[in-house]
Amino acid sequence: MTITANNWKNKKGTADRNCNCGSWKQHWINNSSKSWPSECSIYNCNNTATLGAHVINSNVSGEKIIPSCATCNKLEGEFSLKGGVTVVSANKSETCEK
Template sequence: MNMVIEGLNGIGWRKRRNPASESCQCGSWKLHWIKHSKRDWPSKCSNADCHKKPTLGADVRWLSGSRPQIIPLCDSCSKQTDRFNLREGTVTVLTHQYECS
């Protein structure tokens, strides 16, 4: 299930610490996000405080315990270890999709 972030749902996200063991048959998390969101790659990073262009799909988790999600982030935000808020309207995509091949 994909989510569109609106309002308070965007508060309290964090990049996952060790997702390197997980991969996807789509080729990259960016391609995974594009395929499963069925949207064009956005022009701004998903971090609400950033206005740079996103370059990769990042593996994140909402601090309330959501399942791992992929979002578009820029290089600098993808290295961030602190919590951050998602831009309103951000589309998240679950890391595990049955249609990946």
């Protein structure tokens, strides 16, 4: 499934959320079946991806998790993702708590 790279935003108020995976980074790894990328998923950012960020997009259903750096995880407003970024559902009932 192809998902738009544009018009993403960080989902506010997710810092206290957890899942059975232990971290949102591990959640992304477990549910993407991919290796953790070395770089942040945000367009024009080359920082090291250190966490799984909760993101939303008005054109995409539900909250998603992407690999992100701590700086981009605090971005205000809309941003674009790099091409080919894998987004994983943050909905635990669809993923790690099935």
